[in-house]
Amino acid sequence: MPLSFLYLFSWVLFGVLFRLAPHVANYSPLLMMCLWSSAFWRKSTALVLTLLILFLSDVGLHWICHYPLFGAWSVFDYSGFLMITLYGFHRFATTLLFASMVMANLFLWMWTNFGVWLGPYYPHTLAGLLQCYWMALPFLKNSIISSLMMFLLWGKSIWNKFSLRSPHNLTEYPTYPF
Numbered sequence: 001m002p003l004s005f006l007y008l009f010s011w012v013l014f015g016v017l018f019r020l021a022p023h024v025a026n027y028s029p030l031l032m033m034c035l036w037s038s039a040f041w042r043k044s045t046a047l048v049l050t051l052l053i054l055f056l057s058d059v060g061l062h063w064i065c066h067y068p069l070f071g072a073w074s075v076f077d078y079s080g081f082l083m084i085t086l087y088g089f090h091r092f093a094t095t096l097l098f099a100s101m102v103m104a105n106l107f108l109w110m111w112t113n114f115g116v117w118l119g120p121y122y123p124h125t126l127a128g129l130l131q132c133y134w135m136a137l138p139f140l141k142n143s144i145i146s147s148l149m150m151f152l153l154w155g156k157s158i159w160n161k162f163s164l165r166s167p168h169n170l171t172e173y174p175t176y177p178f
Helices: 003-020 030-039 043-066 070-087 091-095 097-118 127-137 135-162
Strands: none
Touching: 003 030, 003 043, 030 070, 030 097, 030 135, 043 070, 043 135, 070 127, 097 127, 097 135, 127 135
16 A cells, blocks of 8 residues: 555544544644645645545534534535635745634634524624624634644644745645655
């Protein structure tokens, strides 16, 4: 079995298992995996892996916990994680890792909760939107703490991975041939 397949399989397995494992809401490494996927994969591979992790874990959550498989919120979840994956390929994201982590968390929180606000749970007014964001603050806190833990655990190795690239050519991303 090729080593590259094992890397791909491990990446997906890690992401799926951490989404399926019991955890505090929004306390998962998936956001940082999306943000840092540019250190390991080509853009197309990173996007496919993100979709695969989300899809497989959603199917698992549906099968194990009987959550609805897909809904209108899925558009915001999937697109939010895909945008973070794409953002990871931007020069800013590869040089200012901590700031990128905070910005990715804020973006995903605002984007997905905007999708929640569009649903039937809150009035479609400015007050309803503000109430939706206010009620979601604990999820933002958990997400930032989770990302900070990932940053502290993996940040140095990711920084080294990005630093090995030529400073004149930060578009040279993949280290694997896929």
